[in-house]
Amino acid sequence: MSVDKNIADSILETYRNMFRELEDKNASGESFDRMKDALNRMESLALETDDVAEFTAKLTTQNLFIEFSNAYSETLSSMLKDEYSKGNGDQILLEKALEAYKYAINQLEGKPNSEKLITPIEELIELGSSGVSYPVFLKIAEEKGLNEALKGSIVVRDSILADLEFAEFMHLPLEAQKNLEILKTFDEMASQSTFGVPDSFEFGLGRQRIEWTYAPKINHWNLMIRFWGKMLENIYDWLDSFCSFAPKDDRWLDMRGHSFTMRNIKRTQECNPGILKSREKIFYEYFQLAWEDIFSQDTFINEYNARRVWYSDETLQLIKKTYDYCKPFNKPDTELIREAEEIYAGKRYKRPDAFQFSTEDKNRFIAMFGEEKYKEMFG
Amino acid sequence: MEQRHQEYCEYYKSRMLKYENNSTYKNSYKSEKALYDAINSSADLEEFGRKVEEENLAVKNAIALVKDQETARAKFFEDLKEYIKSHAPLRILETIDSVKTDMELVNKVSEIEADVNIEITLDLMTGYFYYDSQILEEIEVYETAEVPDEWKNKINNEYPQSMIDSGREAWIKDVLPSVWNWDPDWKFNFDLIWEERHRRLIPVPDEIIKKRIEQFKRYRGI
Numbered sequence: 001m002s003v004d005k006n007i008a009d010s011i012l013e014t015y016r017n018m019f020r021e022l023e024d025k026n027a028s029g030e031s032f033d034r035m036k037d038a039l040n041r042m043e044s045l046a047l048e049t050d051d052v053a054e055f056t057a058k059l060t061t062q063n064l065f066i067e068f069s070n071a072y073s074e075t076l077s078s079m080l081k082d083e084y085s086k087g088n089g090d091q092i093l094l095e096k097a098l099e100a101y102k103y104a105i106n107q108l109e110g111k112p113n114s115e116k117l118i119t120p121i122e123e124l125i126e127l128g129s130s131g132v133s134y135p136v137f138l139k140i141a142e143e144k145g146l147n148e149a150l151k152g153s154i155v156v157r158d159s160i161l162a163d164l165e166f167a168e169f170m171h172l173p174l175e176a177q178k179n180l181e182i183l184k185t186f187d188e189m190a191s192q193s194t195f196g197v198p199d200s201f202e203f204g205l206g207r208q209r210i211e212w213t214y215a216p217k218i219n220h221w222n223l224m225i226r227f228w229g230k231m232l233e234n235i236y237d238w239l240d241s242f243c244s245f246a247p248k249d250d251r252w253l254d255m256r257g258h259s260f261t262m263r264n265i266k267r268t269q270e271c272n273p274g275i276l277k278s279r280e281k282i283f284y285e286y287f288q289l290a291w292e293d294i295f296s297q298d299t300f301i302n303e304y305n306a307r308r309v310w311y312s313d314e315t316l317q318l319i320k321k322t323y324d325y326c327k328p329f330n331k332p333d334t335e336l337i338r339e340a341e342e343i344y345a346g347k348r349y350k351r352p353d354a355f356q357f358s359t360e361d362k363n364r365f366i367a368m369f370g371e372e373k374y375k376e377m378f379g
Numbered sequence: 380m381e382q383r384h385q386e387y388c389e390y391y392k393s394r395m396l397k398y399e400n401n402s403t404y405k406n407s408y409k410s411e412k413a414l415y416d417a418i419n420s421s422a423d424l425e426e427f428g429r430k431v432e433e434e435n436l437a438v439k440n441a442i443a444l445v446k447d448q449e450t451a452r453a454k455f456f457e458d459l460k461e462y463i464k465s466h467a468p469l470r471i472l473e474t475i476d477s478v479k480t481d482m483e484l485v486n487k488v489s490e491i492e493a494d495v496n497i498e499i500t501l502d503l504m505t506g507y508f509y510y511d512s513q514i515l516e517e518i519e520v521y522e523t524a525e526v527p528d529e530w531k532n533k534i535n536n537e538y539p540q541s542m543i544d545s546g547r548e549a550w551i552k553d554v555l556p557s558v559w560n561w562d563p564d565w566k567f568n569f570d571l572i573w574e575e576r577h578r579r580l581i582p583v584p585d586e587i588i589k590k591r592i593e594q595f596k597r598y599r600g601i
Contacts (some may be wrong), residue, residue, distance in 0.1 A: 205455050
């Protein structure tokens, strides 16, 4: 057995390329042999294991990534030292740097954000090819922040901005606040740094701290939505199960025949109130909130405004009225059943804009990411 | 001072200035300053090269950068009580002064990071408890639902039991073999749930967690 070839290739291709790159340059020596040995063992594992999780775990626990990368660095460094000692060191170092940047551009082409990532690299190539000496090249690269730009600082800021705008577009307030704080941290660090570009290491820590702070808040937020969503659904289904359309509704329709369908309906009618009661108990234990508190919670208001509460206003009102009847061993009032049937007949149970974006949101998305992306994501 | 020497002086000066007055990079500032002082006080670049070689200035500079960043990382993770993640910087800092070459430094750092990444992966398995909470809630909802006698067995027993059966099967067939790839002796450690880094991510009161732990043991057959 072996791991799926496409998956193994996607994991190992980078290492194969790194090996080929040095092989083409006639690399040799003990560290190059260690590279070859590590790569051969990776290839063998791809053939010997049949599960991707096991394959990647073995690559890591057997230290093969590390052994390969360390040997690669040693080989590269020793090749560079050899060449440096042979002639005009500065010129060779500059040429090697430019060669590496050109190689990086080839690798980046066609990948996400490649344009923005390539721009600072091209600037470096232009600078290096302008006739400046190696030390002047290094100094300008340092002072213009090109070295940090090379680590993707421009893309980082753009991607935080995109995350922020996407969170706003999706009406995810905590995600938006989080990304806004990350953006502010980025800009503050940029303004305080000597050369106007934030130190990527310090920014990384700042970002992690903000993400760490928000993680429990986001969990709390999502948990609450999950809970009241199920409570609303319990009541909605319960009332509908008493309606004349229930035997034809997908929620209860059973391929095994009418008697099974009717039993499904009976189960909802008789069990949903008890299920709701259990949910309410847990909801209170978690949040010290009761049914009537749901509709004033930020989570509900936000989901409603985001059009992710898909019930029509009429149905929501009906769910609220039905709640008082949804008790174990009880039945809904006949007037409520009549209202539900009327709403169903008029297909008014779902709000017309459920899961749709407002024109304003849609235009904002298109302005940010383009019409193509909008069609791709939302049809 | 010849032009090339002057240009290198300016380059080293800009490197030094990058870290000036930055409390994160105190060691790097000193080591960059040592390089700048060395080049600035040398008669020519050859003398500077000798100084760098004899005083091991380039390696010391690399060590200083790693030391600064790992010190910051260690403090950062300790502040957040992310003690497993702090193992890598702490172990790097313990060993860094014994490093003699740049390659030894790179290799040592990579090895420690790889080891600790496995520790982190195993620690993250504690998150299974929270990921399972949704199904644990469902089991509780069905087991405690007040229903007519006709439905008691179906709702209070059969449904929750079928969820438990699936949970146990997935644990034995999928979860454990996958974790054992990383550590063949791994067992779920319930004490970890109470450690701050995990506890803070579970947005419910302690009493609920105690109850859920017992349900989790039953659900996963632990």
